[in-house]
Amino acid sequence: MCGWYDDGGSTMHPMLKPALRRAWRDRATVQFGITPAQAVVVSPVDPATGHFLELLDGTQGLPILYERARALDMTPERVDELLARLTAAGVVDDPTASGPAADVLRGRADTAERLRPDLASLSLIHPEPGDAARTLGARRAIRVQVRGAGRVGATIAAVLSGAGVGRVDVLDGGVARPGDVAPGGLPERAVGERRSTAAGRLVRDAAPGGPPRQGRGAEPDALRLIVAAPREALDVYAPNEADAEEWVGAGIPHLYAGVVEATGVVGPLVLPGGTGCAGCLSLGRTERDPGWPRLLAQWRSGRQRRAATPACDLALATAVAGLAAAHALAFLDGDLPETTGSRWEVSLPRLDWRSTPIEPHRDCFCGAVGNTRGERASAAVGPHDTMAR
Template sequence: MHPMLKPALRRAWRDLQTVQFGVTPAHAVVVGPLDLATGSLLERLDGTRGLPLLREEARALGLPDGLVDRLVERLAKAGLIDDPTAGGAAADALRRRPGGLNDRLRPDLASLSVVHPEPGGGIRRLAARRAMRVQVRGAGRVGATLAAVLSASGVGRVEVLDGQCVESWDVAPGGLPARAAGKRRNEAAERLVRGAAPGRLPREAELAEPMGGSPPGLALVVVAPRDGLDAYAPDPVAAESWIASGIPHLYTGVVEGTGVVGPLVLPGGSACAKCLALGWEERDPAWPRLLAQWRSGRREGVPACDMAVATAVAGLAAAHVLAFLDGDLPASTGARWKTSLPALAWASERIGPHAGCGCGAAGNAGGECASGVVEPQDTMSG
């Protein structure tokens, strides 16, 4: 082990014996009391020394035997220690691969190291992203931008499915460029994803390595239709194959002046599109009739989709996707986040499993997932 204090957490001394790691309450940790020699030892935890050398340097500072090991262990438990040699075989392969750990991914790696406390946790998840496959259904202002963000964040394969040709109103910063107008949407989106990637996209064989030689299955489907109605009120029939095969899927889009992210559906574990539809029907008996007219009626003009709202929705949805791929359950699991013009305040709407739906989530205790915002400040003394 080559212990290294996580560079992403800013350090500041609260007083002569107490140091704080991190700025925000979500990640800040206070360490103390520390004497002058132990404080000096902290400066040597930079990833260039192994434990044997650190023990020697501690003895030279007059510190007792065993202090280095106890200090590193306690700092690691507090989530403050990283190890540039840790992360497992996939992380080692990423480090060795030419251009694998691209400089463009270093801010993402730093962020992951803060969120995931164990040494090597950041690069382990970055390596795992490279072997994952995500499908985005829709290449409008939300879907194309979201796909580009996922690719830029190190997801190895991002597929975008859409038909017809790019319209001038599909163009967005971070999404499809103006030169793509008139081109096939799926081809333009493929070029966008390739261009956004921080390095060479992994080949099929590289994707198959972590899967025991088999190509990776879909880790997630993101439904981001150009017509946001299909994200706001998703069609349960379209999701039946994902429910049957256990593929998680997330709905996101903009309809009129409202942006939505969620629900993230874990088949059999959280509410699905049919649960949502049945709940709506119970609350508003006229809802099915209205929805049938909206879906079948002939549309005039271009669907409303505010650029700033679409960009914000794409960013939040991408963050939820990445959290899920990294092994966490984002706040859109069994819930939906909405924001509307002009106030633009995000609000969460709980979507519970419906007893009349056959998806199985109603009988699964895991279908009830509470979410909230907590800002703790941990303290580590001694």
């Protein structure tokens, strides 16, 4: 039995990943992918192997491929060796290898077509055959809560829903105002409507094929992540510690995002008990600047709030929302993005992103002192004599 058969005896359908463009460096060297992060070089490639690569489109199982390879004077063993090397390099996928959650998506043509670019992207960072489809399918069983329905929060919610997250709840008070309207966020027709109602409709409209239905095997599970995207600028820069204590106590990971004055903020992503939280941020800032609590109390006074005109540049808010959504999806898909235990800031007009670690504080309620953010999972391919990234 050749190496690409699974334990059940059925065959896989190897496919060169459509997201990786293929080009010949010379007559005997093929490069898959454009960027250094993805590029794989295969050499030497003889004419027979070059012709065989054209057959790897996911429509043919191994028995047929073996037969067609024989016409090219390639043995099954040689085919297995080539496929094993290409698979190890993250170049090969299998459209039939997925699982129940991905099968649900595959059975809904409209949803699958909407998410095809997302699937192609996931195939580049989840290298094993079928991993991308499983990851995308698993998103439909995820529940996320977004706190805030302004320019940043509503856009984050729409992106998460559009990317296949099964349930996105948006919490906010009051009614939408003209300044809340944003491309990708609340539309102009939402002005005067309750923010939570308008955001709920936005999320439903963004969902590919509509939200998961009961009985389809993809009902969202327990709350996996809270994204705090408050409209109040101070709550972006100095997050509410009472909320943080509640979320840490419940063991709910949470990510902060928003705009304060002319600065966009993404992070930290807080892993309860593992990384620095809003309490750590406050304690550390007070140690560095003893006058900070006095300033904060004045800024939070009712008089100051009423007199303030919120600054929220539309392009900056959109950039913050996109980055926050991308970090949230990376976490939900099983990775640890760079905002884990760290805050990223970008300021107009130069837009230079900078990162500041949020160190766990010894006096904080979260108990994260002594813990680390952990190691990011790596799928790097080691060096090979005829294949290199």
